[in-house]
Structure formats: C-alpha cells, structure tokens
Amino acid sequence: MTNNKNSNQDTQDLSRRKFLKSGGLVAGGLLGGSLFGGLLTSQFQKGTKEETASQANKPVSFDARTFFSRNEDFALLSAATERIFPENANGMGAIELGVPYFIDRQCASNWGRNGNDYMHGPFPSVVKTDVYQEENRPKDEVITSSTVVKLPADTANYQTKMTRGTFFLEGLNAMEKTSQDKFGERFVNLEPEQQDEILSMFEKGEVKFSGVDSSDFFSLLRQTTIEGVYADPVYGGNRNMEAWRMKGYPGPIMSFLDKIEEEEFIVMEPSSLRNYQGL
C-alpha cells in the first residue's frame, strides 16, 4: 500500500465520496465485502471487537476481484456501471447490486477469453463505414493483418485478436485517458454529469483506441452491466434478487400452467436458481 501512493489516494477519495453519498454502499455490504480491499482498513474499517463478533453471525460475501488486478481499474469500472444503472428512487444501482463483481468474473471466464469463438487469423485492420459502400476488390484477395477491410456500419462482425477481457482493460484505460484529457481529472473523481459526457463520447464512437471502435466497447460495457443487474444472483450481480424485485420478475419457476390465462399482473416473491435446484 506504500507504492503507487497517488492512485491509492484517489481510490480513497472515491470511496470517501461514495461513502458520504450513499449509505447504501455500506448497507449492501460492499465495503465489508472489500470493494476497496485492504485500503480501507485504516481509513474506514476501524472495526471494533463487537462489530467483528456480530459479523460472524451474518451471511458473509467473499467477493474479491479475480480478473482486474488494479484497484483503479475496478473503481473506474464500478463508477461507469453505476452511471449506466444508477441508484435512484426505483432502487439500488449497479454497484450495490454487485455488477462490478459480475463483470470481473465474466472477464475471467471462458466468455471473457473468447473461448467459444473463432479466434484464428488473419485479423484484418477494420475500418467501419457509415453507409455500406460497395468495394471492388480482387476476388481472391488474401487478407493479411495489414489489409484494411471496409465493413458495413453496425456489422455483427468482430475482427480483432483482442479478447473481451483485454477489451475491457483497454477500454477502461481509454476512458481514464479521455477523462484526463478532457477534464484534467481521474474519471472516478468527476461529477456524474462529466462521467456521462465521457460515456456518451464512447457510445458515439468518438474515442479512438487500439484499432477497435469505442462504441463497441460501450455496447459491451452496457450489455454486461444490464446482464449483471438482471442475471441470476449466482453470477455475483443482482444481489439478493433486488433487481428482479424492482422489475416484478419472479426468476425461474417450475410451472405457470395454472396462471397463463390470468388477466391480472401477478407479482411473486422472486426465487433464484439456488431455490430452483433445491439447495
């Protein structure tokens, strides 16, 4: 904790800000669950003996980062997901729902390594065009990594050697850099409106990084945030099924045979895969 003092300081600033703004963070167990890890021990977690003792009877969450090595990256990720799905009068936001941990675990998974995708070369350098333009290219042209290929806008094609995990790291780096360039501040320290501005720049594809489109990174970030909010809680997000409660979604239920013709909207207390499998 002594090296890289500055960034630790920043992280602590973030946590203090969050701490003041949102008591829910503590209530949701994130601090105790070590969002900022050992950094907080001296600053906020001067846990008394009594607190420690009462903790023992509470359900403990063993969340920790398993993909993002650096606190700073994770703090930035957390702040960005919270802007995508913020805490408000409807209920918890992304951080309290555990979305950053969800994304961390997804990045460390087979999906984050693109383990089920076709990742063989050559990887052409891809330039996206606004409108599809017909290209008269030699029929049997061999594509090399230096060939520039035009793709229609919004193509479903993913033509990079980068895995999703790397994509996240690069994307967060680029967000940090954009934040410094534009506001001279770290992303986590920006006002929410300023953070939104950065996110919008990414959404519109206005930021360039490492040969991929920043709008692709934004859609990955947005999609995983939504997934983390609403996936079954077994994946680390949707803590305590709170997002399902907000939406009135019941989770996996064995049968709706007796309810499918009901006119009234039926709200049930949600139940998760854990209940469904009878654990």
Next chain:
Amino acid sequence: MAKKLDKVDVVVVGSGWAGGIVSAELSKAGYQVVMLERGKDQTRSDFIGVKDELRYTNRHEMIEKLTGDTITSRVSIGDAALPVRLQKDMNTGTDLGGGSMHWAGSVYRWRSYDFEIRSKTIERYGEGKIPEGMQIRDWGITYDELEPYYAKWEQTAGISGEPDPLGDKRSNEYPNPPMLASPAIKLFKESAKEIGLHPYQMASGNMSQTYTNPDGETLNQCMFCSFCTMYGCDFGSKSDPLATVIPTARKTGNCEIRTNSLVRRVIHKDGKATGVLYTDTRTGQEFEQPADVVVLAAFTFSNNRLLMLSDIGEIYNPETRKGTIGRNFTGQFNSTFLGATGFFNDKKFNYYMGAGGLGGALSDYDADLFDHTDLDFIHGGGIELRQYGDGAIKNNFVPKGTPTWGEEFKEKSLFYAFRTLTVWYSAAVMPWWHNYMDLDPTYKDEFGDPLLRITNKLTEQDKNIAKFGIEKCTEIVEAMGADIIDQDELPDQFNHGYDGMHYIGGVAMGEDPETSAVNNYLQLWEMENLFVVGGSALPHFSSHHPTPTIGALSYRAAEGIEKYLKEKGGLLTKPKSSVNA
C-alpha cells in the same frame, strides 16, 4: 491412418430432426444404421434445474462452439469475406439432437404456392413479375404430394394447434388441441379480427396435453415455464429428437449412435459414395465408416461444405450461373422478423410466462393470398405475436428516443417491463444469382480445411417486403390500443448476423440437374447412393419457420432410401430439363 470399421447399410451424419427421422425410419425397417454426431451425448437430465437466462440465452450454452471452425461472410462478390467470429452471431446446433433441441417449436406448413412458386407467379402476373436474377423455380413436388409427409411429421412430433383459416387443405387434424391463450394473445387475436383479418392460435411443438406418438414415445404437458427457446426442455414437453425419433431408433436395436464424431469427408469411388471419414473429437483418432448409403443430415452449412470438401458435384459459379452445390442460398436475416412494438401505459401482461411456440398468427399477407399486381415484391410473410416468456435481461424495452442507459433508461425500462408487446412480419426470402456458398480462399478450420464462405446481399425485394410488413404490423398494434408505437427500422444491408438457424439452400431440390442438386427424394443427381437431407434442400425461404418442411422432406427421403436399398440402386426420379432458372 484412419481406422476402417465394418460396413453398415446406412451411415447418417447429424442427429437433429433430419438425421433422427431418417435413422428412426430405416432402423425400424430393419437396416443397420450408424448415426454420427460431432457434439456430445446428452439426455433430458442435462436440462433439469438449469433455467438460467445468462447461461443459455446470452452465453449460448447449447449452441455450437466456434473454436474449431465457423463460416466467412460477405455482401458482394467483390468483397473479401471475413469470419463470423462470435458464437452469438452464428447459432447452429450441436450435441445429440442438434439445433432441434433448443428450437422454439413454432410450427407452420409452407404454402401450396411455395412448391410451384414460379409457375403460379407467371400464371397470375406474367413472366415480367419475376425480376432478372431472382432464381425461383418450382420444387419438383407439389403441396398435395408432400402433404402426407407433413401429416406424418406432425403426428410424430405431437403438434398442438388449430388449422389456419387461410391454410391449405389438410388430410387430418393436429394430434393435440391448441395451447392455452394468454391475455396478450387474446388481445392480438381480437384486435386483428376487428380490422378484418383472420388470426388463429399458432401451432406448436410444445404439448397442450400429455401425448403418445405413433412410435410409442410419450411427451408431457407443457408447463409454460418460459425457459424454452435456446433451452432444452426439462419436462419432456417440447417435441425434439431426444423425446421422439432418437429413442425410437435406439429401441430397434439397429441404430448405433456415436457422439463426438466429426465427419470431415464423404469418401467415394467411381461415382458412388463408399462411406465417410470422421475424427473422434476427444482423442483425435480418425475412422472410416463404410456404408451402402450415405446420408448427410448435418444442417445446411455442413451439408454444403462436406460436399465441397469431398469434391462431389459442381460448386455454383455466380458468373456463369452454372453449378448446383452452393446455389440458391437464402435465409431469414435482419430484414425479416421486423414489425412494430406497442407500449401500454395502463396494462401489464404476465409476459415472464410463456412457451417457445405460444402465440397468435395470421396469414392474410402471406404467400400469394393477397394481390401483388401493384406491389414491388413477390410472396409475403406471416404475422405473429409470440409469448416466449421474457427473461429479466431480455425485457428492457423502452420507447424510441429514450436513452439506452442512465437514470431515465432505468426508470422507463422498469415502468415498461411487461407493458410491451411486439408484432412482427416474418418475410419470405427469395434466392438470387448473387447469393450463394463456396469455399473461402483464406480462412481455415482447425484441420487446415477451408471454411464455408457465404455471399449474401439484401435486395430491393427484401426491403420492400419488410416495409410492407412493418406497416401491416403497425395497424394491428394500433388496433390493440397501444399508447406508444415504435416501428422497426429497415436495415441498409445484411449485417452478417446468423443467429436464428433459418438458413437454407445450396443442395436444393428440383427436377432439372442443371439447376438442382437433389431430386424430390433428396437423392443427389450426381451420386445416387448419397442423400442430402435438411434445409439445404429448400430452393427458397418461405414466410415461416422451416422445421416442419425439413421434417416432412426427411420422411420423404427415408422412404426414398428404403426404396433405393430394396430396388438395389438407380435414380428414384427421372431428371427433366426445364426453362426454370
């Protein structure tokens, strides 16, 4: 060196509906069958307790992994094709039962118009109606000839439904009554009726009651559990090969099923297939399985690629428009399933409940059931409202203009959760000279074999038909009383998304060996003991889902193979040359 195994009567590649039906019928008839499937073995117990939206819908647990191979895709003949790299963009089935395990189960017969599309179009509108380059033709079989095979498949599969009031003649009732209708489906049907249309309850492969099929397989009543499309059914209520034809084949004692067996070549000598070469995907060991008859039932992509890699038949060349393998590629892509979405401020629907094939449908704007004289397209589309049972990740609809993230998104997506209904038009797709399959010059699979390359461009026909459909869906959503209506947008161009498994052609059936690869028993003109079964045989894509037509043609092929084995050879139909494109 490949290890050579003992010869059998029939080797079948693929274990979906197509391979399953052929294997069941031939093993029932007493022939020795070996069925080869590249994916793993699986049973119903693999699906028990796994209702998990992230794992199945978003992470594609049951979909083919692309680690070893994929397809490459481009729009125009001059372009360099690029691989479809992500599993989410390329949904094909794998594992025992194939894509036929995670299908939704929406069931439609194709129309009598489809089977004679060229003659019927010319008869009503004149030759000028068919644009240059649109390669439609009659199929070499009529609806009436195929009807008994449709009926047979529906009995095996245990379809629940009521007849389409505008449908073609049927020789029998559906074996099961229609599914229960939810309030959303009732609203759709009543509103459509009010504006003079002919809605009905969609037929489905989800069981409306417990049912035992003619082969003695029992399926259970559907629970409307909603984890259906992209999932295996853990109640044994969805009609799939593991609940029907695979156990039927097994029971005969004549069918050996080998999973983890990736077929890489059809072996042939002197114009006859002698067997197949396959690799055990666990050990890498190669085997040669000799057989009297080889059946490819490995879905459109593998069927085409295996023929091309094995050097059987002539690959279609768009410049000369000669060659039949790879010709007439079509499918339903981003220009189909477009329509309108209604947002209801004062109504909430229990839309988290549902089943894959639960919905309302109508055919008023399908096939040639409406006048095309002043329209700039031929054929049409089916209109549907489907209640799959939306998961929480999926159900995040907001009216157009709402931000897709942030405070307002959260607020509105929560408000409109379960207040949103979509009606879509599933448009037919015609074959064109410039849409086809061949082998990619650059990209290879894990064995160093070239990947299949798809060239596919949306045409004015596709855009015009979609535009028409979006308007018709909007009228219905209006009649349903939605407060806000969002129309889907027309795509500029094909987006290389292959995520619905509705892709067909390439080994298309017909009467003329110049323009078709197989006859109406799906027997290859060029190699009489090779039968190529599945969507690859369909010469154009009709307005609805393909599986019942694939099922019907699989029964037809099984009959042909039996005939071929009994009669000890020969072409089962005589080739006719025609002026058909």
